Amino acid sequence: MTATMTASRAMRHSHRDDGGNLVATGRLTRFALRRDRVRIPVWAVSMAGLIGYFGLVIPIAYPDQAALQTRAAIMKDPAGAMMTGPGYGVENYTLGAMLANELLGMLAAAAALMSIFLVIRHTRAEEETGRTELIRANIVGRHAPLTAALIAVAIANAAVTALLMIALVGNGLEGVDSLAVAAGVGLVGLTFGSVAAVTAQLSEHARTASGMAGAVLGLAYVLRGVGDAQELGGSALSWLSPIGWAQQTRAFVDLRWWPLLLCVSLTVVLLVGAYLLAAGRDVGAGLVPARLGRANATAALVHPAGLTLRMERGSIIGWAVGLFVFAALTGSMGQGIVDSFESQPQFAEMFGALGGGDVLRRTLVTFLGTFAMAVAVYAVISVNRLRREEAEGRTGAVLATNMSRPHWLLSSLAVTALGSTVLLGVTGFGLGAGAGASIGEPSLAWDFTLTALAYLPVVLFFAGLAVLAYGLLRLGGWWVWLLLVGSILIGIYGPLLNLPDAVLDAEPFGLVAQVPGTEVDAVPLLWMSVAAVALFAAGTLAFRKRDLEA
Amino acid sequence: MSAVIDVRQLSKSFGSVRALDELDLTLEPGEVHGFLGPNGAGKSTTIRVLLGLLRADAGDVSVFGQDPWQKAVGLHNRLAYVPGDVNLWPKITGGEAIDFFASLRGGLDRSRKDELLQRFDLDPTKKTRSYSKGNRQKVALIAALASDVELLVLDEPTSGLDPLMELVFQECIREAKLAGRTVLLSSHILAEVESLCDKVTIIRQGRTVQTGTLAELRHLHRTSVVVVCDGDAASVESLPGVHDIRRDGDRVLFNVDDDALPAAMGRLLPLGIRSLVSTPPTLEELFVHHYGNGAAVGAGGEQS
Ligand SMILES: Nc1ncnc2c1ncn2[C@@H]1O[C@H](COP(=O)(O)OP(=O)(O)O)[C@@H](O)[C@H]1O
Ligand SMILES: [Mg+2]
Numbered sequence: 001m002t003a004t005m006t007a008s009r010a011m012r013h014s015h016r017d018d019g020g021n022l023v024a025t026g027r028l029t030r031f032a033l034r035r036d037r038v039r040i041p042v043w044a045v046s047m048a049g050l051i052g053y054f055g056l057v058i059p060i061a062y063p064d065q066a067a068l069q070t071r072a073a074i075m076k077d078p079a080g081a082m083m084t085g086p087g088y089g090v091e092n093y094t095l096g097a098m099l100a101n102e103l104l105g106m107l108a109a110a111a112a113l114m115s116i117f118l119v120i121r122h123t124r125a126e127e128e129t130g131r132t133e134l135i136r137a138n139i140v141g142r143h144a145p146l147t148a149a150l151i152a153v154a155i156a157n158a159a160v161t162a163l164l165m166i167a168l169v170g171n172g173l174e175g176v177d178s179l180a181v182a183a184g185v186g187l188v189g190l191t192f193g194s195v196a197a198v199t200a201q202l203s204e205h206a207r208t209a210s211g212m213a214g215a216v217l218g219l220a221y222v223l224r225g226v227g228d229a230q231e232l233g234g235s236a237l238s239w240l241s242p243i244g245w246a247q248q249t250r251a252f253v254d255l256r257w258w259p260l261l262l263c264v265s266l267t268v269v270l271l272v273g274a275y276l277l278a279a280g281r282d283v284g285a286g287l288v289p290a291r292l293g294r295a296n297a298t299a300a301l302v303h304p305a306g307l308t309l310r311m312e313r314g315s316i317i318g319w320a321v322g323l324f325v326f327a328a329l330t331g332s333m334g335q336g337i338v339d340s341f342e343s344q345p346q347f348a349e350m351f352g353a354l355g356g357g358d359v360l361r362r363t364l365v366t367f368l369g370t371f372a373m374a375v376a377v378y379a380v381i382s383v384n385r386l387r388r389e390e391a392e393g394r395t396g397a398v399l400a401t402n403m404s405r406p407h408w409l410l411s412s413l414a415v416t417a418l419g420s421t422v423l424l425g426v427t428g429f430g431l432g433a434g435a436g437a438s439i440g441e442p443s444l445a446w447d448f449t450l451t452a453l454a455y456l457p458v459v460l461f462f463a464g465l466a467v468l469a470y471g472l473l474r475l476g477g478w479w480v481w482l483l484l485v486g487s488i489l490i491g492i493y494g495p496l497l498n499l500p501d502a503v504l505d506a507e508p509f510g511l512v513a514q515v516p517g518t519e520v521d522a523v524p525l526l527w528m529s530v531a532a533v534a535l536f537a538a539g540t541l542a543f544r545k546r547d548l549e550a
Numbered sequence: 551m552s553a554v555i556d557v558r559q560l561s562k563s564f565g566s567v568r569a570l571d572e573l574d575l576t577l578e579p580g581e582v583h584g585f586l587g588p589n590g591a592g593k594s595t596t597i598r599v600l601l602g603l604l605r606a607d608a609g610d611v612s613v614f615g616q617d618p619w620q621k622a623v624g625l626h627n628r629l630a631y632v633p634g635d636v637n638l639w640p641k642i643t644g645g646e647a648i649d650f651f652a653s654l655r656g657g658l659d660r661s662r663k664d665e666l667l668q669r670f671d672l673d674p675t676k677k678t679r680s681y682s683k684g685n686r687q688k689v690a691l692i693a694a695l696a697s698d699v700e701l702l703v704l705d706e707p708t709s710g711l712d713p714l715m716e717l718v719f720q721e722c723i724r725e726a727k728l729a730g731r732t733v734l735l736s737s738h739i740l741a742e743v744e745s746l747c748d749k750v751t752i753i754r755q756g757r758t759v760q761t762g763t764l765a766e767l768r769h770l771h772r773t774s775v776v777v778v779c780d781g782d783a784a785s786v787e788s789l790p791g792v793h794d795i796r797r798d799g800d801r802v803l804f805n806v807d808d809d810a811l812p813a814a815m816g817r818l819l820p821l822g823i824r825s826l827v828s829t830p831p832t833l834e835e836l837f838v839h840h841y842g843n844g845a846a847v848g849a850g851g852e853q854s
Contacts, residue, residue: 020622020623020624021623023623024654027653027654028654031650035639035641129637130633130635130636130637131637131638131639133598133601133603133633134631134633134636134637134651134690135651135654136601136603136622137601137603137626137630137631137633137703138626138651138654138655139623139626139627139654139655139656140623140626140654141623142622142623280605282598282603282604282605283598283603283604284603285564285604391679
């Protein structure tokens with residue numbers, strides 16, 4: 001017995017070199033790209049769109065060198081540097097230096113997120129659902145799925161780089177420096193794609209694998225933030241972060257390329273690690289054993305709202321972190337915006353801040369409206385989750401118990417309402433805290449938190465529309481999005497376009513345009529709340545009357 | 551000719567769970583081999599090792615004479631696999647999924663695909679999101695059956711199919727056998743195994759407890775008899791080899807060891823038989839026999 005086993009081991013070794021580990025990589029790559037044919041362009045266009053947008057807005061908001069220097073002064077401040085970048089070129093701030101300093105980090109983080117999602121989606125998520133097993137049982141090499149995912153993510157980052165390049169050069173910036181910024185973003189993306197390639201080998205679960213890679217990204221952002229806050233141009237800590245490396249090219253100030261080599265080297269090291277980990281392991285297995293869950297549900301989970309909350313928890317946290325960062329960044333720019341308004345009254349009009357009083361508060365409240373729109377988007381997405389629950393048969397399973405339909409629906413809506421409240425509060429707090437830090441008035445944080453909550457009826461109104469659409473499933477959900485996107489566009493561009501007052505008044509987000517800390521005009525908000533409740537009721541009734549889909 | 555699949559003393563653990571414990575399994579070319587065992591017995595694990603998806607901890611595994619872990623790609627040229635739980639990409643259609651799998655095998659015979667779609671009554675233009683479990687399974691079945699391979703590895707392939715489709719499936723397997731293909735069919739549907747398989751291997755807790763042809767397994771076992779006599783049929787109770795005797799109205803039911811059957815019939819005949827039904831043991835009974843009482847029983851063909 002032992003003899004045969006030893007003999008067979010020896011045979012295994014002699015046959016080791018199969019040479020077919022990459023068979024079918026091309027086919028799998030094309031399949032991955034096909035599945036991402038919308039996703040990748042959306043990421044790339046949004047990122048390039050951000051550059052395009054800033055290219056348009058910054059020359060208006062900061063029309064001359066003096067205005068730019070006030071902006072630079074904020075970025076020199078440790079809090080400003082923490083949020084943005086190392087602060088090269090602040091002595092003589094230009095559009096290019098501004099983009100490289102303030103936007104590059106955020107774009108790099110976005111490319112990193114995109115890459116993490118793509119890699120996990122095509123590796124561990126496929127493995128977790130058993131599809132990798134189905135694929136690998138065909139004539140497919142051991143490393144083909146991982147390699148295809150990495151090629152797809154490389155192509156996605158190349159697309160991001162190319163579109164960013166177009167947007168930067170389109171703004172009249174120098175080509176070589178633009179390339180450094182665009183390639184920096186793409187390379188950071190690739191680096192974190194490789195981080196995800198490693199974490200995908202570690203955990204059996206896609207969510208855990210993305211979570212681990214996301215944590216590495218968060219750490220990278222914080223490391224360079226603290227490093228950049230410590231001293232102008234960054235300290236040693238900034239050099240521990242791939243995002244820091246992209247920012248250290250000093251694009252548009254004093255360009256150097258070699259920091260990008262660090263991204264390339266780290267990518268190579270990570271990829272070697274990923275392939276080594278992948279080589280010896282079973283399909284479907286992780287190297288870190290999965291944490292066992294509870295055998296019995298907690299009391300909270302048994303309640304339908306508890307179950308929904310457990311499912312929504314991750315998404316609420318993700319939105320909260322994202323909105324907080326954006327709100328705090330926006331708030332911290334407050335004083336600079338106010339200064340430029342004082343010299344350029346026409347911009348104040350654009351932001352709806354005319355009419356004296358507290359210019360800063362009035363301006364920021366406009367931003368608060370924009371963030372409330374984002375929360376409304378969350379609320380509609382959150383309600384629309386019900387459609388997927390139903391299509392995948394889970395709703396049917398729950399309703400087959402003695403749970404009534406209204407009870408189930410309202411429990412789920414309670415979670416949406418809770419999530420919306422949390423997000424509004426967090427956004428208001430972030431905006432107020434950022435603004436308070438920039439002008440030394442900490443009480444703003446509290447004021448803005450309260451003002452933000454005044455948007456809750458508006459957000460719930462849109463959630464109500466989505467509930468009605470869910471109840472009347474046949475009608476589809478597109479009209480809710482049409483109304484929401486229409487309101488958002490009118491809310492943002494309406495004042496600029498001189499639209500009639502009747503139109504502006506009909507736009508729900510305009511109902512809350514008041515200064516924080518002063519009296520709130522409660523009447524329209526009450527009507528909004530009534531409308532939201534009526535929509536919930538109508539949607540629930542319609543849901544009770546119709547057939548379940550699955 | 552050498553065995554298509556030859557597994558000896560195969561062991562595999564997941565952490566502290568010992569999924570396979572010195573399991574044996576042999577398939578000769580051209581045979582349809584039933585692979586039976588209760589849930590968690592290790593059927594899927596064995597099959598994943600055979601496909602080179604899992605690495606064996608110990609033992610010898612060969613498929614077409616080669617080690618599947620080392621030679622997976624080459625071996626997959628010659629075999630097709632259908633898992634019990636098929637998961638597909640929600641946004642593509644069933645037809646596209648079949649073509650995608652086929653493209654990973656180097657193309658497929660379109661007329662064969664169309665024929666199978668028709669026989670399995672599958673609409674290939676629907677998105678897989680709208681498919682039931684059975685329909686997703688049909689996708690994998692059609693992709694496997696349409697490919698020109700020597701070995702079919704099927705892991706509970708019909709668990710979601712309705713009885714009509716089950717019949718279509720059985721027909722396809724018979725055709726595959728006529729075409730000279732070898733089939734490994736893991737199943738918990740005993741009727742399916744009985745009607746399709748030449749040989750059966752029964753496993754429990756990662757070990758092979760019995761393997762042999764159906765005839766070999768059966769002759770060790772009992773016949774169930776339901777009889778109505780003018781006299782009292784219950785008098786067979788005193789015979790050696792008669793078990794589990796029960797009365798149900800004027801019917802008498804009992805099980806009898808196959809070698810005690812002539813004696814039992816001899817006892818019943820003079821009593822004036824009005825009706826008699828005897829049934830061979832179903833694989834259900836074999837299951838109960840092996841998994842009900844812990845002791846492994848000597849096997850028909852080989853003993854483990
Ligand atoms: N990936 C895994 N991790 C841990 N345990 C596993 C894993 N796969 C299978 N097992 C365990 O191995 C045993 C055999 O499982 P399996 O081969 O799926 O059985 P069957 O297919 O016969 O139902 C079971 O006890 C199962 O829980
Ligand atoms: Mg199984």
